[in-house]
Amino acid sequence: MGYRDTYARWQADPEAYWLEQAQAIDWDVAPTQALFERGNDMYEWYADTRVNGCYNAVDRHVEQGRADQVAIIHDSPITGTQSKITFAELQSRVANLAGALVAQGVTKGDRVLIYMPMVPEAVEAMLACARIGAIHSVVFGGFAANELAVRIDDCTPKAILAASCGLEPGRVVPYKPLLDAAIDMATHKIETCIILQRPQQTCSLVEGRDLDWHTAQDGVAPADCVSVEGNHPAYILYTSGTTGAPKGVVRHTAGHLVALNWTMKNVYNVDPGDVFWAASDVGWVVGHSYICYAPLIHGNTTVVFEGKPIGTPDAGTFWRVIEEHNVRSFFTAPTAIRAVKREDPKGEFRKKYDLSCLRALYLAGERADPDTIEWAQDVLGTPVYDHWWQTESGYAMVANPTGLETLPVKIGSPTVAMPGYDIRILDEAGHELPPGKLGAIAVKLPLPPGTLPTLWNAEDRFRKSYLTAFPGFYETGDAGMIDEDGYLYIMARTDDVINVAGHRLSTGAMEEVLAGHPDVAECAVVGVSDALKGQAPIGFLCLSKGVDRPHAEIVAECVKRMRDQIGPVAAFKLALVVDRLPKTRSGKILRATMVKIADSAPFKLPATIDDPAILDEIKLALQSIGYAKE
Numbered sequence: 001m002g003y004r005d006t007y008a009r010w011q012a013d014p015e016a017y018w019l020e021q022a023q024a025i026d027w028d029v030a031p032t033q034a035l036f037e038r039g040n041d042m043y044e045w046y047a048d049t050r051v052n053g054c055y056n057a058v059d060r061h062v063e064q065g066r067a068d069q070v071a072i073i074h075d076s077p078i079t080g081t082q083s084k085i086t087f088a089e090l091q092s093r094v095a096n097l098a099g100a101l102v103a104q105g106v107t108k109g110d111r112v113l114i115y116m117p118m119v120p121e122a123v124e125a126m127l128a129c130a131r132i133g134a135i136h137s138v139v140f141g142g143f144a145a146n147e148l149a150v151r152i153d154d155c156t157p158k159a160i161l162a163a164s165c166g167l168e169p170g171r172v173v174p175y176k177p178l179l180d181a182a183i184d185m186a187t188h189k190i191e192t193c194i195i196l197q198r199p200q201q202t203c204s205l206v207e208g209r210d211l212d213w214h215t216a217q218d219g220v221a222p223a224d225c226v227s228v229e230g231n232h233p234a235y236i237l238y239t240s241g242t243t244g245a246p247k248g249v250v251r252h253t254a255g256h257l258v259a260l261n262w263t264m265k266n267v268y269n270v271d272p273g274d275v276f277w278a279a280s281d282v283g284w285v286v287g288h289s290y291i292c293y294a295p296l297i298h299g300n301t302t303v304v305f306e307g308k309p310i311g312t313p314d315a316g317t318f319w320r321v322i323e324e325h326n327v328r329s330f331f332t333a334p335t336a337i338r339a340v341k342r343e344d345p346k347g348e349f350r351k352k353y354d355l356s357c358l359r360a361l362y363l364a365g366e367r368a369d370p371d372t373i374e375w376a377q378d379v380l381g382t383p384v385y386d387h388w389w390q391t392e393s394g395y396a397m398v399a400n401p402t403g404l405e406t407l408p409v410k411i412g413s414p415t416v417a418m419p420g421y422d423i424r425i426l427d428e429a430g431h432e433l434p435p436g437k438l439g440a441i442a443v444k445l446p447l448p449p450g451t452l453p454t455l456w457n458a459e460d461r462f463r464k465s466y467l468t469a470f471p472g473f474y475e476t477g478d479a480g481m482i483d484e485d486g487y488l489y490i491m492a493r494t495d496d497v498i499n500v501a502g503h504r505l506s507t508g509a510m511e512e513v514l515a516g517h518p519d520v521a522e523c524a525v526v527g528v529s530d531a532l533k534g535q536a537p538i539g540f541l542c543l544s545k546g547v548d549r550p551h552a553e554i555v556a557e558c559v560k561r562m563r564d565q566i567g568p569v570a571a572f573k574l575a576l577v578v579d580r581l582p583k584t585r586s587g588k589i590l591r592a593t594m595v596k597i598a599d600s601a602p603f604k605l606p607a608t609i610d611d612p613a614i615l616d617e618i619k620l621a622l623q624s625i626g627y628a629k630e
């Protein structure tokens, strides 16, 4: 059955469609009903089931003939090491770690925060939580202590699993001091930390609170899988919204098992036993879905890669990993390919490797620009598929369903809506727009299994963020259009979220940090175009009256503040001191216009602008740092 028939079958009877897809999962109590309406546009999936996520990702494969298949390949060009873990080994490692959590009093429903680099133990930590019904919340290593503290206070974990350090090219990032600082900052008290001591830099342990990863497992009974309700949260993953407070996206267990399993064949075209590689980080949704859960649930081998596209040691690293581990489908962010292209435009490194094992490259996380797609197609000699999704959806909303049927690629479009997603383009009043017209991208409710049912402890915010703008629809925060053939095009965000190197960041959160500087009276942060990272943040600072210090000093302090408070991942390196910010007469800062000026793009003077002369001042300031060229 091809794409159109499959989509039509889902549309005709979603309940039957999702019950059928659920058969690929091993249930303790199988579903009798797929969708559960909870009123007020809230929905849950497979709520009457009982199931265990770790059992489906690990134990069932051991029982069903994959015990000796490699489950995880760890490839770390940064440390020069590699290791392989079979499903049987993974089962015992995860059961022991889960046993250690149980010994520390962690039970079903407790939250466990994970702050780890790209080591197999990070995936094992997630699975150990799933095994005992604990709800994990992974925090990306590039976030600073303050961001960690905010997450600790929001999800109030019973325990934390962390590593002594992470490794960035040429630099060890000591995680433990960041963790200790975050625990000190947070109001919620942490009873237990289990720390993986990495040989590159060990750390001291706080007596009575911290346990060594291996000692914690000594003498404890391995934990069995705990059966949980289908709507039991598997995890909370924080993502950036408009304000500084991150949104805790909740993922329910059953829906994500069914949906992720579906995507492995239908979107990524891999069969059980194949090697699948997502070069991302466990701290992002791509890492949750496609480094940890989906490949393992589907019986694939997953690659945990600790390195960068370039510099570890060169622009051929990706190609080496693909050849060496026989990768069939490869998934990364466009920015990573842009980095390789910039370093090796002629693809000389590619020529050193036999990539005949690779069927396709999949790109997501940010806009895939045509140059990058075309370059990758030429250099790899394989198809390149853009696909569109977000933390909230957990997997592709729009993709080329290559396992079902390969649709013609239209460069610039992530292709078509996946079954489960009824995508519409709406105008500001919520009216549907015809093909070719630009508007807000919305998804008709209910969203399919595996998508967010709510935000952690914040149902009101969930409604306000996603459900109120267009009643009956989920608001994606992206703008775009659909063409006559049903292909979607993503053009921009409709909010103040920016995307830097595939990382989703809130300019609102950055503005809060700048506003905290004692000399800053008012500020704005915008995302300007960046050839490598897609977007880069620039801060505009208006200083308080009477401040008479060198501007360079204040700018340097602001850059440091951002690194200390949000983290290096913000990649905040540029700020400008200006006298005034351009605003509408009602006082709204004209951020979109500032971006257009910085990018030297044409723009219409907003009709409601208060003082157009300020735009010239902004332009001059931007020109002083090489932006806003004539």
Ligand code: COA
Binding pocket: 117, 140, 141, 142, 143, 166, 168, 169, 173, 279, 280, 281, 284, 286, 308, 309, 310, 332, 333, 335, 336, 339, 364, 365, 500, 501, 502, 503, 532, 533, 567, 568, 569, 570, 571
């Ligand atoms: N722990 C600590 N610090 C981290 C980190 C981590 N896990 N990940 C990144 N950082 C730091 C980096 O060291 C860098 O610090 P610096 O300012 O001191 O150099 C900063 O955060 C920004 O990192 P990054 O965005 O990775 O930029 P980069 O300049 O080091 O590398 C790319 C550029 C394009 C190579 C890189 O961004 C990349 O590989 N991107 C892939 C994107 C991706 O996987 N996205 C996930 C969504 S699919």
Ligand code: AMP
Binding pocket: 239, 285, 363, 364, 365, 366, 367, 368, 386, 387, 388, 389, 390, 391, 392, 414, 476, 477, 478, 490, 492, 493, 499, 502, 503, 504
């Ligand atoms: P995240 O939640 O971090 O995965 O970020 C999701 C956002 O990244 C989306 O809402 C889009 O703005 C952007 N994004 C993700 N994939 C694509 C894509 N294929 N094309 C354009 N933008 C994308």
